[in-house]
Amino acid sequence: MKRYTEIEIDEANGINLIAYAEQIGLTLKKVGNSYKVKKYGGLYIDATGAKWNWFSRDVGGGPIQFVMEVEGKNWVDAVYTLLSVEKSDFTPRPKPLSKERGPFVLPDKNDTYKHVIAYLIQSRGIDKEVVYDFIIQDKLYENAHKSCVFIGYDERHEAKYASVRSTNTRGNSYRGDVKNSDKAFPFCYEGSSTTVCVFESPIDLMSYLTLLQYHGIESFEHHMLSLGGVADRALDYYLKQHPEINRIMLCLDNDEAGHFACQQFNEKYHEKYKLLRHSPTGKDFNEDLLMIKSNLQQSQLREPKTYYEIERDTEEEMGL
Incomplete structure (x- = not known):
């Protein structure tokens, strides 16, 4: 059985799950501070891309466990899958330039409650x-x-x-x-x-x-x-x-x-x-x-x- 070094395991667990999920064709929807994976009943990825929870199955974890659970692979194959991806696919998305907040104005009041x-x-x-x-x-x-x-x-x-x-x-x-x-x-x-x-x-x-x-x-x-x-x-x-x-x-x-x-x-x-x-x-x-x-x-x-x-x-x- 293939053995991996701690560095390789850390590298696999360092993959951004949001980018990985999109790469394998999953559809994500932003919900609060997380992303919901559509058609996977209760599967959510944290906004950091480092962890996930699948509430309908009561499981969760990091990238390696994600590949094991979602793709049905064993631990060795899950690590191999993550180490084999093109790192260029997981470069951080550039953040949009923040715009200065404009003035806050309350809506006009009605003459009744x-x-x-x-x-x-x-x-x-x-x-x-x-x-x-x-x-x-x-x-x-x-x-x-x-x-x-x-x-x-x-x-x-x-x-x-x-x-x-x-x-x-x-x-x-x-x-x-x-x-x-x-x-x-x-x-x-x-x-x-x-x-x-x-x-x-x-x-x-x-x-x-x-x-x-x-x-x-x-x-x-x-x-x-x-x-x-x-x-x-x-x-x-x-x-x-x-x-x-x-x-x-x-x-x-x-x-x-x-x-x-x-x-x-x-x-x-x-x-x-x-x-x-x-x-x-x-x-x-x-x-x-x-x-x-x-x-x-x-x-x-x-x-x-x-x-x-x-x-x-x-x-x-x-x-x-």
Whole structure:
């Protein structure tokens, strides 16, 4: 059997998986900080090209394991395959020149809040006091197109970020960030504890606050923020602004992208912070909220308070 030196093995494991996957004809789609391999059910490659996870098979690793799993080769043949590729095919892609960010301007306000209020309360099931609270804090308003505008501020309380969500309940709905938004400044709920709860969207965050009420939790002191996706830029900035925080509760979506993001967050933050996870039962916490409100009695879906209070060490720690 062919034997390889440690240098050769390191060389094989140094191949960029994104470039390799494209070379062998796989189709990739950018999802947050990773690439999804189409037609391979749950196979994701990290944006660095150094590692991967195949959630439907519960496997992952580096380039050698990738070739073994995806191409069905043994270890020796996988190393040989990677050492045989043309290195010129794996030169780093040139980064586009960064353009200077233009001015950030919030969308024009409507002269009413009624469409936003109706959408969030009636269509999304969010408690009216939660909605009103964010309106009073100037973190939520209705624009001229009758859409929701969720705002993120910097430490001087200057708006730096905004995401727009249309209030349409039929036909096509729009969601996106306002031009020149800076994702480092998230839509958030300021807390006073040492825990921050992390969500993908403002509606999930507001749904969680509503679910707390359904579960009889009247006092909630944890910080909460929306990433506006699954990238961690907002979290990274928030942690720097709040050095007292020592625990991160990941409340990301219960789907492949959310699971993969949790893996990445755990790898990046686990040395300094205690990471916990509260996964929704459905795809996200708004789906859970709507399920409770429309299909089942509140008592039938009660979870133990500790899932929301995060006050004991009996919560589910990330087993990653």
